[in-house]
Amino acid sequence: MRSIRVETSTATILLTEAPQPKVRDRQTGEIAKDAVSGEALMKVGVVYIDEGESSLIHVTVPESGVVEGLALGSPVALPGLVARPWESVFNGQQRHGIAYRAAAVTAGAVPAAAGAGV
Known part of the structure; x- marks a missing residue:
């Protein structure tokens, strides 16, 4: 399926879950790896706030793209953020x-418009 670039320049993105290894197989504990580079993948939880609406999402990033020292609740940036629709059949459903997916998760800033009038 096609990837859709997500515009983040006007969004406020806050860290809600610390980066952790993305598990490919829960039964074996196998860590997911990038299909091209073979690099281990990480999962991070964020709240994405834009135009008065918010969404809690999990974003996959390569292990090398995770910046150390990110604090829960702090603003982060997700360079190269894309959304990819998916569908599958699991247990007949x-x-x-x-x-x-993003290229990295780094320290970010609240957009100027979001902090106006505070």
Whole structure:
């Protein structure tokens, strides 16, 4: 399926879950790896706030793209953020959703418009 670039320049993105290894197989504990580079993948939870709406999402990033010292609740940046719709059949049931991936998770700032009038 096609990837859709997510515009983040006007969004406030706050860290809600610390980066942790993305598990590929829960039964074996196998860590997910990038199909091209073979690099281990990490999962990070964020709240994405834009135009008065918010969404809690998990974003996959390569291990090398995780910056140390990110504090829960702090603003972060997700360079190269893309959304990819997916669907599958699991235990006979159709499932679907959106997977998010970014090149990195780094310290960010609250956009100027979001802090106006505070």
